[in-house]
Amino acid sequence: xxxxxxxxxxINVGGTGKMPMAELRAVAEKAGLKNxxxxxxxxxxxxxxxxxxxxxxxxLLEKACEAAFGVRTDIYVRGAAELEAVAANNPFTSxxxxxPGHLHVIFMRAVPPAKAFETLQAAIKxxxxxxxxxxxxxxxFPDGSGASKVTPTVIARHLGQPGTARNWNTVRKLLAVVAxx
Numbered sequence: 413x414x415x416x417x418x419x420x421x422x423i424n425v426g427g428t429g430k431m432p433m434a435e436l437r438a439v440a441e442k443a444g445l446k447n448x449x450x451x452x453x454x455x456x457x458x459x460x461x462x463x464x465x466x467x468x469x470x471x472l473l474e475k476a477c478e479a480a481f482g483v484r485t486d487i488y489v490r491g492a493a494e495l496e497a498v499a500a501n502n503p504f505t506s507x508x509x510x511x512p513g514h515l516h517v518i519f520m521r522a523v524p525p526a527k528a529f530e531t532l533q534a535a536i537k538x539x540x541x542x543x544x545x546x547x548x549x550x551x552x553f554p555d556g557s558g559a560s561k562v563t564p565t566v567i568a569r570h571l572g573q574p575g576t577a578r579n580w581n582t583v584r585k586l587l588a589v590v591a592x593x
Contacts, residue, residue, distance in 0.1 A: 420455025512580035520575035532570035
């Protein structure tokens, strides 16, 4: 079996994309994914995908969620080893320990153009810092993301695509779920 993690974009945030997690688990199981479990209420799903590649799981889950909930959302799937690589390549190691709630990882489908992370950093006028690793952006929001001018729209414009973010606390919890008891 292949453990994968799905990150659903804009689910149960700000009153949009309502998707009860128990129902999401049931939808995933009905779609053929095994041992589906969720973390928090923000669309984090861990499951056994069998021989399915992450891209196939993304398409399967997007269709299943739209059919079941009437909600069209982007879903970003990573294998367990890839999530571990995201953690291992975090350039903000001090912030991961001292300020994990303000450190976010953005999961995207494709690797942005070579200079995209530098271009985004140059556009930032505040104290936020951004770095990239493959199709992931790490952003430290020292003053919090709520008041930041580095919005999802700004990020998507500079990186050439949307994504979905999770703070470092959530990433750590997902790593623990993937690692098992």
